[in-house]
Amino acid sequence: MLAYRERDYSSSMAASASLSKQQLTALIEDTKDYQITHGSLLKVVNTNTEENVALTRAIPVSLSPTRFSRHLFEEAKGLQKIFNRLYMRVASDEEFLHRILKPPIDNDTFKKTLWNIHIAARKTGRVQDVSLKTLRSDYMIHRDEGVDVNGNLKKLQLKQVEFNTFSVAGVYMRTWLRICTSICVKLELTELGGLTFAHNMYKSQDLSRRSGILFIVQHNNFNICDEQPLEYVLWNQEPPIPTYRLNFCDVLDHVSLGPSRELLYTSSSCPFKPLEILVVYFRAGYQPEEYDKKGIAARILLEISRAIQCPSILSHLTTFKKVQQELAMPGVLERLLPQEECDYLRATFAPLYPSDASELGLQARALTMDLGKAASYVLKPSLEGGGNNVYDADIPDFLELVPEERWDQFTLMKMINSPSHDGMLMSSDGIYEGPTISELGIFGVCLWRREVRGGGHEILDNMEIGWSFKTKPEDVGEMSVVKGYGFLDSPSGRGEYQRK
Amino acid sequence: MLAYRERDYSSSMAASASLSKQQLTALIEDTKDYQITHGSLLKVVNTNTEENVALTRAIPVSLSPTRFSRHLFEEAKGLQKIFNRLYMRVASDEEFLHRILKPPIDNDTFKKTLWNIHIAARKTGRVQDVSLKTLRSDYMIHRDEGVDVNGNLKKLQLKQVEFNTFSVAGVYMRTWLRICTSICVKLELTELGGLTFAHNMYKSQDLSRRSGILFIVQHNNFNICDEQPLEYVLWNQEPPIPTYRLNFCDVLDHVSLGPSRELLYTSSSCPFKPLEILVVYFRAGYQPEEYDKKGIAARILLEISRAIQCPSILSHLTTFKKVQQELAMPGVLERLLPQEECDYLRATFAPLYPSDASELGLQARALTMDLGKAASYVLKPSLEGGGNNVYDADIPDFLELVPEERWDQFTLMKMINSPSHDGMLMSSDGIYEGPTISELGIFGVCLWRREVRGGGHEILDNMEIGWSFKTKPEDVGEMSVVKGYGFLDSPSGRGEYQRK
Structure with missing residues (x-):
């Protein structure tokens, strides 16, 4: 995202670690202006009243690109489709998932809540066996301590920090564009396997009814730059793909089921005609507090509808650390993937x-x-x-x-033992100069059909769709950018780090 | 610029003038989010410190499209190339211009200052006879009072409010894109009349030297969303067209002339190598206060250089109201344009x-x-x-x-007697509901070669490149958006108002 200023400063930055006072001032101002004109902003929520336009502040960013091994960057990208396949498999295998999650379910109210939503949906019976999922695999670079037999530092390795399968954040414009053309547009407009997807899934629907994609969001979200751009891209397709935004807590007031379980949405901006929702995209529903009685009922209603869930409740359940942990246990991967792929993945497990x-x-x-x-x-x-x-x-x-x-x-x-690099990080709290640690996120998207009986699945689409790169001061634990710990960054190294 | 929200609300807005409370709330929030994610923001300058990221507030906008005659909209677009030609002619004819401006030059310090810069440049001798110019012609709709012979309201007419030839503001993304591809890129990269422009103009230059476009800007400008996007577009060309931003007051510290009057710029971010400037684009230098001793010397230096000025000092002088007034005098247009074109233009003069x-x-x-x-x-x-x-x-x-x-x-x-329309206008001061008046701006760009002797000129390019649309409460005099009087808007009427 910092292509512009990188061009302007890269020569001097590559040449020297320290910028002159003048260079630094220019770099800071250019960065701020770039962020303001590119929507890289967070709302200052407490200034937002109905009668007033919200103030905003810029998202924390690194003022210079940070070194990251080009080789390991490519390795991470190369692994994504295997990880996608693995997690489709897990989400399709209810028994396996239940076994992994079972022990803590008794003690963990949130897992129990989500599991019970799945059970309730299963009892009613599902009418949609196609699932959509956006994923992000996060990595850091790790180096074992000590030296090898020749007295050299040990080799750098890629280590997975975590694997996210719900409400994946950090997808910027180009990635959004990829997601939408690859999936949402395909669902509605193009043919796959000789059948028009939408028609196949909605053969009983009233085709004259206006349809669209429903974004389930949190009330008063201050991080709009991460989720709104997809909506604009979809609206700006020709023909436009309508999207609607609905607070998770308001779902029951605006959504109902049609005779064939079509998901019908009544918009407050056009209250007369209900619209049929083809895809439900969750950017809310990841916090336990959201699942009060209404939240639970809302999630069940969405899950049993004909609309494709992104993600379904079973996919949601794969996001828990227990799944990542179980997959790291000896022999588990091998039951799900060919040996060669298991070896690739296992090498990244801490x-x-x-x-x-x-x-x-x-x-x-x-x-x-x-x-x-x-x-x-x-x-x-x-x-x-x-x-x-x-x-x-x-x-x-x-x-x-x-x-x-x-x-x-x-x-x-x-803990991953990640080599640090000197960096300069800017946020509304000021500028940090010192050692930093970076994290690479690789985005994936998959679409598949779950076989309700037998735990099998048919993969309809499986893609690696881009990456994010975040950096934090070495002594900070978390990497969350919106919470103010991490800073958006760009990797540097030999060759180009092309976004798709 | 409001394509997204228009799609979502246009049906209900067309159907009814009054929105429900819920619809209005959704519209306000959607508009704010659109602005934040699309850089439609003004810096809150007093919050901008080196250590802190500036707060921003949204640019004032209309919450609903405003009616504007489609027919007169097209008429205005059709006139632009004629106006462009007229003003190229005026700017190329020093004697004519001097005669128009002479009487007030004695009393008007600012005109005198600019005229003296022209005289000083002429004495030194110019080496660049190619000029570039961005223009904007502003119109309102006018209706004569009373009724016609049949007792009907008199016909709506297009009336020119003013014609701007210097530092034209209000050009948004798509227009910028047009400008840059059409002009800057062409200047550097493509052929026109069988000759590569840049090579033709710079045959004596050291071609290995890095070159670019210099934006002359005001210090601490809070309205960056209007001038920065062009820079990003130029940098993102393949190959990139480098642009540099320099405060008008700092010109003399960073700019010098080479042996063939090449304009050499020494950037503070890369102080070792001077860069050759091909085009000087002014977004500063329009206020009398900017022309202290240093400001005058700076403008002369730029004007006598080999770099193409956008605009040259003579073009700058055509922006004064006296020129608009003189062109409205009987018989004046006729000496500059064919009769048919004179009739078209004169019909728009108040x-x-x-x-x-x-x-x-x-x-x-x-x-x-x-x-x-x-x-x-x-x-x-x-x-x-x-x-x-x-x-x-x-x-x-x-x-x-x-x-x-x-x-x-x-x-x-x-005064133009413009019919008012009910509107809803939003800014950080709140929401205005009531009668409004709108103004249409048509943008033009031209590139021409002035014949130093004889006042003739050769047109190299002449284009209409887009439009802007602003609305204000009926009882407000000014239309300036950044000063808080006007509001960005979109015209509505029969058919589509396509941006180029």
Whole structure:
């Protein structure tokens, strides 16, 4: 996203780590202007009244590109379609998923809530077996400590930080464009396997009814630059693909089912005619607090409708850390993928431990209670999204406060030992200069048909659709950009890092 | 620019003038989000510190499209190339221009300053006879009062409000794209008349030297969304066309002339190699305060260089109201254009009077001192840009305070009687609902070669390149959007108002 200023400054930045005062001032102003004119902004929510136009502030960004191995960047891109396939498989296999999630389901209200939504939908019976999913696999570069037999530093490796399958954020304009042309447009307009998708899925529908895509969003979202651009792209297709935005908490007031379970949406801007929703795209519903009685009923209603869910509730359930952890256990990958692919993926797994009462779990507990050893671990709650991790020496103190029977809600992961680079990071809090750590996210999209009986699935589309790159000060734990920890960045290295 | 939200709301808006509370809330929020994600923002300058990212607020906009005659819209577009030709002719004819501007030059310091810059450049001798110019012709719809012989309301007509030839604002993304591909790219990259332009103009230059376009800007400009997008488009060409931004007040510190009068720019972000500037594009230098000693020297330096000026000083001088007024005098147009074209243009002229000591001037003075009659006139100082006009009954009081020998700096124009439409206008000050008046701006671009002797010229390119549409509350005099009087809008009527 910083193509413009990179061109202007790259020569001097490559030549020298330190900019002159004048260069820095120009760089800061150019960056701010670029962000303002390109919508790289967060709403300052408390200034937003009906009568007033919201103030905005710029999204935190790195003022210079940060080195990232070109070779490992390509490796990460190359893995995405395999990861997509793996997670389609998991989401299609209810039994397997249940077995993975079962132990903590009893203790984890959020997982239990989502699982019960799945059970309720299954009881009513589903009419739509096609699923859509956007994914993001996050990586850091890792180097084992010490030296190899020749006395050299050990080789850099790619390590997966986490795998996100719900409400994936950080997809910018070009990626959005890819997503929409590849999936939403295809669903509506083009043929796949000789059949028009939309017609195939909606053969019973009233074709004269206006149709569209429903974005389920959070009320008063301040991070609109991440989800609105897709809507504009879809509206600007010829012919336009209508999109509508609905707060998750308002779903029941605006949505109902037609005679063939068509999902009918009544817009407040055009209240007379209900519109048929072809795809439900979730950018809300990832926080436990959203699932009060109304939230649960809303999710069930959407799930049992004829509209394609992005993602379905089973796909949503694959986002929990327990799934990532289970896939890292010996022999598990091998039951889902060919050996060669298993080897590729496994090489990116950092050691993961459950904290339940299994043998490995007990081993992990011992690790976490030992201050010295915990100092290179991170304890992750089984929630989607960052911001709830406990690091290093804080882990034993944290676990002291948690009743032991709830420890199995956490996953313990060996910290990735990522080489740092000097960087300059700018946010509305000021400028940070010092050592930084970066994270690469690779986006994937897949569309598949789940066979309700037997756990099989037919892949309809599977793509790697772009990447994001974030950087944070070395001593900060989280990487969330909107929460103010991470900074949007561009990788630098030999060759071009082309966005698709 | 409001294509997205128009699609969503146009049906209900066409059907009914009044929106429900819910519809209005949704419309307001959608509009704000659209503006934030599309860079339709003004910097809040006093929050901009080096260590902090500027806050921004949205540009004032109309919440619904406003009716504008499709027929007159097309008429205005059709006139642009004729106006462009007219003003190229005027800017190429130094004697004619001097005669028009002469009387007030003595009394008007700003005109005198610019004229003296021209004289100084002429003395040194110019090496570049190619000129580039961006123009905007502003119109309102006018209806004569009373009824025609059949008792019907009189016909709607197009009336020119003013003609801008310097630092034309309000050109949005698509227009920028047109400008740059049509002109800047052509200058550098394509052939015209069998000759590569750049090579032709720069045959003596060191071709290995990096070259680019210099934007002359005002320090701390808060309206960046109007001038930055062109830079991004140019940088994103393949190969990129480098652009550099330089404050007008800093020109002398960064610019010098090479042995063949090449304009050499030393950037603060890359201070070692001077870059050769092919085109100087002015977005500053339109206010008298900018022409202190340094400002005058800077403008002369740029004008005598080999770089193409956009616009040259003679083109700049055509922006004064006195030129518009002179062209409206009987017989003047006819000396510059074929009769048929004169008729087209003249039909759009509102009655204009000088306030000098000529016969017409004395007649105008009589008008302005008569309170009853002045109530449908506007008194315009001979400055480029809005914001300095005096309206209606304020005119006599205003002139009381101005020494009579300075009255000739003003032009008196009959007010355009524009039919109003109900509208809803939103800015950071809140929402206005009530009668509104709109203004259509048509953009033009031309490139021509002035024959230094004889006042002739050769047109190299002449285009109409898009439009802008602004609306204001009926009782507000000015239309400036960035000053908070006008609101960006879209015309509505039969058929499509396509941007190019």
